[in-house]
Amino acid sequence: MNREELTPHVEELKRVLGDKISEEELLKELDAYLNVYHVDIMSAKRGILRKHGDVDLDTGSFVTGGAVVKKIGELTGSEMNVDILAKVVFAEKKNVQIKNSARTIISGILGDETGTASFTVWNGEDIELEKGAVYMFKNCYTKLWNDKVQISTGNRSTISRENVEISTPERQISYSSSVAKVADLKEGIGNVTITVKIVSVECRNIMVKGEPRVVFSGIAADTTGKVQFSAWKDFELQEGETVCIKNAYIRAWKGIPQLNFGDRSEVSRVDDTIGDIASAVDSRRTVGEIVRNGGGIDITVSGTVVDVRVGSGLIKRCPVCNRSILGTECMSHGTVEPVQDIRLKVVIDDGTGALSAIIGRELTEKLTGMTLKMAVDLSKARGETEAVTRAMADRVLMRRVTVTGNVMSDDYGPMMIVSSADDDKIDVPARAAELLKKVEEAIM
Numbered sequence: 001m002n003r004e005e006l007t008p009h010v011e012e013l014k015r016v017l018g019d020k021i022s023e024e025e026l027l028k029e030l031d032a033y034l035n036v037y038h039v040d041i042m043s044a045k046r047g048i049l050r051k052h053g054d055v056d057l058d059t060g061s062f063v064t065g066g067a068v069v070k071k072i073g074e075l076t077g078s079e080m081n082v083d084i085l086a087k088v089v090f091a092e093k094k095n096v097q098i099k100n101s102a103r104t105i106i107s108g109i110l111g112d113e114t115g116t117a118s119f120t121v122w123n124g125e126d127i128e129l130e131k132g133a134v135y136m137f138k139n140c141y142t143k144l145w146n147d148k149v150q151i152s153t154g155n156r157s158t159i160s161r162e163n164v165e166i167s168t169p170e171r172q173i174s175y176s177s178s179v180a181k182v183a184d185l186k187e188g189i190g191n192v193t194i195t196v197k198i199v200s201v202e203c204r205n206i207m208v209k210g211e212p213r214v215v216f217s218g219i220a221a222d223t224t225g226k227v228q229f230s231a232w233k234d235f236e237l238q239e240g241e242t243v244c245i246k247n248a249y250i251r252a253w254k255g256i257p258q259l260n261f262g263d264r265s266e267v268s269r270v271d272d273t274i275g276d277i278a279s280a281v282d283s284r285r286t287v288g289e290i291v292r293n294g295g296g297i298d299i300t301v302s303g304t305v306v307d308v309r310v311g312s313g314l315i316k317r318c319p320v321c322n323r324s325i326l327g328t329e330c331m332s333h334g335t336v337e338p339v340q341d342i343r344l345k346v347v348i349d350d351g352t353g354a355l356s357a358i359i360g361r362e363l364t365e366k367l368t369g370m371t372l373k374m375a376v377d378l379s380k381a382r383g384e385t386e387a388v389t390r391a392m393a394d395r396v397l398m399r400r401v402t403v404t405g406n407v408m409s410d411d412y413g414p415m416m417i418v419s420s421a422d423d424d425k426i427d428v429p430a431r432a433a434e435l436l437k438k439v440e441e442a443i444m
Helices: 003-020 023-036 041-051 287-293 361-368 372-382 386-396 428-443
Strands: 082-098 101-112 115-121 134-145 148-153 158-162 192-208 211-222 225-231 242-253 256-261 266-269 296-308 313-317 339-349 354-359 400-410 413-423
Touching: 003 023, 003 041, 023 041, 192 225, 225 296, 256 296, 256 400, 287 296, 287 354, 287 400, 287 413, 296 354, 296 386, 296 413, 313 372, 313 386, 339 361, 339 372, 339 386, 354 361, 354 400, 361 386, 361 413, 372 386
Parallel strands: 115 148, 225 256, 354 413
Antiparallel strands: 082 101, 082 134, 101 115, 134 148, 134 158, 192 211, 192 242, 211 225, 242 256, 242 266, 296 339, 296 400, 313 339, 339 354, 400 413
């Protein structure tokens, strides 16, 4: 976005934050979120409001001083304070866990003459919504999910029943299936046809809404990558076979797309055109592609280490759960005798976006040349653990690396748990010759 496009969003933020931050600083921060870190506009606003203290951390809700009234078809997914008069097309009350505390929420679909949108009431304990009734939802906020608007209410929102009639358009349901590759999969896609090889499969007994279910889950792959799958019916899947799955749908867990198929799906065996998975699968992605489609498993990214974050260097872990801890207190296991460890938390930029990466001890030692013993000795000699972080940063900053691992994605952007890492060897003369050729072709 350019400065002119950012102006209305800056004005919205100023109404919330007042004199806490200047307009120029707001513009600079918003520009960085959108054009440097490549996050969407709603996530950028959330990040700025969270940083400056004007966000409800339990629900993520926030409002401005003056609300506007909009039709559902007018919503952009970036509203911070909007009033909506709509009919409840569908509503379901359920209990969820948010930050280890129980909460009752209401989710469903709202509609008016201009369209429909999903909604969530984050404080639904004392609220009852009747299907077909019309309500005024005040002080709502919206966001985009899979390019569709979602409406949410928070602590500052109110809901009141209105004695009016609203006609909603009929919802169109399509059962046509589109062909896709693993690299194309992203959250919310439905009715997809995909041909994959079953890498692994297992049977699990789980509880779904209080009822016992059997699910067959595992890993599938094609030449563009790997994906986790869940089959909600016994299709007699076998490891190593290649299958064509019709009418599958995609859900995400922590931003990682997952393939789902069940009673409405068709599974047929096909001739193997994929071959050996280890050599056939190319899971290389750019950060821009990850931001657009979500995370994934065994994804490979090449880029430059542009930042070493807090939490890198010499750390302490709980000997029971292996979580990093401060001092000797583990949140799960109380007072413990901590175990020392080293790690890197870095930002890798490939020119299309930035990716956070957490690198464990073995790979940290490989990239930095610093062992755990060397880190402990350096910390004792300098009398501070920060000396280890600085030494590691000197060894990895501005180095080009290739990393592989599982990538999760949320409002803060993509984050990889690294399983392998190497220096990215660049043939400088060949790259320079290639660039020169392109320049010459462009000016001829």
